[in-house]
Amino acid sequence: MPVSSLRVIVLEDHSFQRAIAVSMLQQLGCTDVFQAADGAEALAVLNEVGPVDIALCDLRMDGMDGLEFLQAVGHSGLVGSVIISSSLSADLRRTVRQIISLLDLELLGDIGKPLHYETLERLLKKHCSVPRTGAPPEPLETVPDEAQVRQALAAHELCAFFQPKFILETGETTGVEVLARWRHGSGKVLSPACFLPVLERHGLLDDLLCQQLHQGLALQQQLRTQGYELNFAFNLHAAQLSSGTLASQVRGLLGEYGARGASLTFELTEAGMLQAPETSLECLFRLRMMGCRLSIDDFGTGFSSLQRLFQLPFNEIKLDAGFVQALAQEPRCRAVVSSTLALGETLGMTVVVEGIETDEQRQHLLNLGCTQGQGYWCAKPMSSGDLLRWLEGQQQRSQRA
Incomplete structure (x- = not known):
């Protein structure tokens, strides 16, 4: 899968850092990059544009925080992989990584802050290099009875x-x-x-x-x-x-x-x-x-x-x-x-x-x-x-x- 075909959403409440992340992704070749200032806005974006391959996600945000967002999209198929970009302490991020593993989400990386171009490039290449064998599971629109x-x-x-x-x-x-x-x-x-x-x-x-x-x-x-x-x-x-x-x-x-x-x-x-x-x-x-x-x-x-x-x-x-x-x-x-x-x-x-x-x-x-x-x-x-x-x-x- 080429980087250009990746669909990525950036969740970051700091407008300047969000703009930097979006710019980096575009420089790396991503053409479909969406952004949101908190989890609620991100859910609204996903409902409009459909599933994304990667969510680049801060954790501490006003409104719906990053963990609430991940819990909302877990098991839904709306997000494939997650990159955590947060300044929270290592032990708190470790707990979130554990929660992600229970939500049927793939953790692509935990890269802290500030965001580095080379690290982000490596993670995108990692995602694209994983063999995609067979048809991926897709979510049901409604829960079956x-x-x-x-x-x-x-x-x-x-x-x-x-x-x-x-x-x-x-x-x-x-x-x-x-x-x-x-x-x-x-x-x-x-x-x-x-x-x-x-x-x-x-x-x-x-x-x-x-x-x-x-x-x-x-x-x-x-x-x-x-x-x-x-x-x-x-x-x-x-x-x-x-x-x-x-x-x-x-x-x-x-x-x-x-x-x-x-x-x-x-x-x-x-x-x-x-x-x-x-x-x-x-x-x-x-x-x-x-x-x-x-x-x-x-x-x-x-x-x-x-x-x-x-x-x-x-x-x-x-x-x-x-x-x-x-x-x-x-x-x-x-x-x-x-x-x-x-x-x-x-x-x-x-x-x-x-x-x-x-x-x-x-x-x-x-x-x-x-x-x-x-x-x-x-x-x-x-x-x-x-x-x-x-x-x-x-x-x-x-x-x-």
């Missing part, structure tokens, strides 16, 4: 997308995470943020998981015939662990598709792990007995106790992407990554780092001892057809090397 989601399930419009996991040193693909997307009748591909809450509220998560397991295992079977042995990871909600049929359902599907338990991973968020009742232990035990791997997803965003971590039979930790964003600038982030790696090694658990977007981040993680990761540096979530073509391209590049 139960009937619409049930109809989408019945019509198999809620389909599986796949994001590769890879070896940091070589880029070799080791597996994929299976993610839900809605191929809406309008032709758009919709984010799970618009339909997963409805599924959860009306007890339909098991129906979605069943469809994803069939789609994932069928693709995995096809890949095996082509020489690819990839682990497929599926997301579980804590409530699904109390089902007395989940383990037997997985066992039956493994037999149907001729797959081994070791070829599947089930990911449960750290918060979900805390909510899981003691009766869930039997389900986790039976999945592990079949050879399936169990992963703690978004590790570091919840407040799990070490005792709970010790009690549950997980064998993988997925470190949340928020710790990667400021890895080069934040000693605390490096400390968290190093501590998690040490914890994983002590407990005999693999550590997978999420949210790797740049080669610089990959190199930092390698230096800290990380071996496995996931993120846009390798590939975005993609359809089954795109994944097959992507793997073939990887194989051809490897043979030429």
